[in-house]
Amino acid sequence: MPDTFRFYEFFAGGGMASLGLGPQWKCVYVNEWCKKKARSYKINHSGAPRVDVRDVAVATPADLRENADLAWASFPCQDLSLAGNGKGLQGARSGTFWPFWNLMKELDSLGRGVPVIVLENVVGALSSNKGEDFKILAKALSSAGYRFGPLVMNAVHFTPQSRPRLFIVACKKNLLIPKSLRREGPDGFWHTPKTAQAYDSLPASTKTDWIWWNLPRPEPKKVELADLIEDAPESVSVHTQEETKRILAMMSEANINKVEAAKKSGKLTVGTVYKRTRKDSDGNRVQRAEVRFDQISGCLRTPAGGSSRQILMIVNGKDVFTRLISTREAARLMGLPDEYQLPQKYNEAYHLIGDGLAVPVVSWLADNLLYPLASVNNGGA
Known part of the structure; x- marks a missing residue:
């Protein structure tokens, strides 16, 4: 089993996903179109690769020189949030998911498909446009050969900030998923009623690729x-x-x-x-x-x-x-x-x-799901 796993960081902002993933993960490609955010990334991640400060739509597989075990994409939320304009995945900002996704499919066609993908966004992505946006995401993942499961993780369990966010963890259908990492049904702590509603709204062909991920619950936070x-x-x-x-x-x-x-x-x-x-x-x-x-x-x-x-x-x-x-x-x-x-x-x-990620939330997800999933599929116990 390798000492570290490799990952791509899209819509990287100031690199909070990288901080949360920690030393067990090595970033091999960073994309962030905003020059100001890219500057902060560079300052705070001295050992990271050069930040690709371009629209993800112009990135090609050739830019991603190394293969990766994970792709992290915190794509823009403006069109999916409750305060947004309702344009959903067709909006100018949240619609940048599609160029990212096309890049993932190009890698797959070249035999370089990424085994695990994490999509992070606001919880409104579960219900925006009467649930149609999530349904589109689910179908896109399923048709590309991924099983997937959403988790609603609130930073309030780790820091004194109420910040619920949606994390969709998708993995290639040929990956081994240990029984300890999945459940038979929803967990009220990580799966909200809207999560169950999103599941119920999916067509049967897409439901078969749904995973109820299993995460332990953190100890009550001590910081106020x-x-x-x-x-x-x-x-x-x-x-x-x-x-x-x-x-x-x-x-x-x-x-x-x-x-x-x-x-x-x-x-x-x-x-x-x-x-x-x-x-x-x-x-x-x-x-x-x-x-x-x-x-x-x-x-x-x-x-x-x-x-x-x-x-x-x-x-x-x-x-x-x-x-x-x-x-x-x-x-x-x-x-x-x-x-x-x-x-x-x-x-x-x-x-x-x-615009960033709560670092302890990413760490909890990485330690309890992403790292075990990568380990068992790369020679780990």
Whole structure:
């Protein structure tokens, strides 16, 4: 059995999949069309191959000089997300899945097919366009000779951030799958009701290639949001009291009550705030500020498409302070080590992080499914 397995990293961003996979996996090809993200990848992965900073549509098998045991593709989610435009896999961004997939099929026609493929996206991919997008993905995998199974993995089990994501793990039909890696039916921890609905909607010919992957459950996380907060962040400043009052004025009575309860506790309390558009009692759409003090951050999102940047609210007795979450705090919520170098510009760093992967989630998937699967098919026990 080899000491390490080789993999391709598509839509690589800042290389968080590579960090999560760890030293047991060697990256032999990287594709990331965004020059800014590619720059971060290069800075933080000194031993990685040269980043192919081109549209995946122009990549050819010749660019992938070495064969690989795994292909990782976190293709864009904008057209599949609940906040997206509904174009699904036909959209300009999420539709970049197809050039990637065509490249995988070209490799296969040359006898270089990748044994295991991981597709990562938002959980909305299970139900976008009334489930048709997932059905298309499933049929594409099945018709190309892959068995597949989706897992909904939430970063909240590893870091204090609510970040559910869909991971579709597909493997060639001739691969041996140990009994320990599969189940007879869904696991409520890794398979949501929408996962089961997606399965039920598939035609019988595609269902035969479905796998209910079996993963152990992680131990309860020990880190809380307050543990990740910087005392003196360099990338952000505390809001003026006028700005904090404006944020409080945007809150509903229920959210104001949360703030008052935090004041009465007498403890230093850290919460997160998101600005959202809600309907008032008259049906008018108004912007609201919503706070949570459960020591869990809301999902980090990119500023694109109208999503607001996450705000921290720090309550210390009667005093209330607010500020944007710092870039280092956001990186910690993704499980990135403090040694990971972030872009100097706030928006650039926040976009890189918000578009990325929670590193501990990738590690859990790799250690408990991808590595065992590769090992047993390459001479392992």
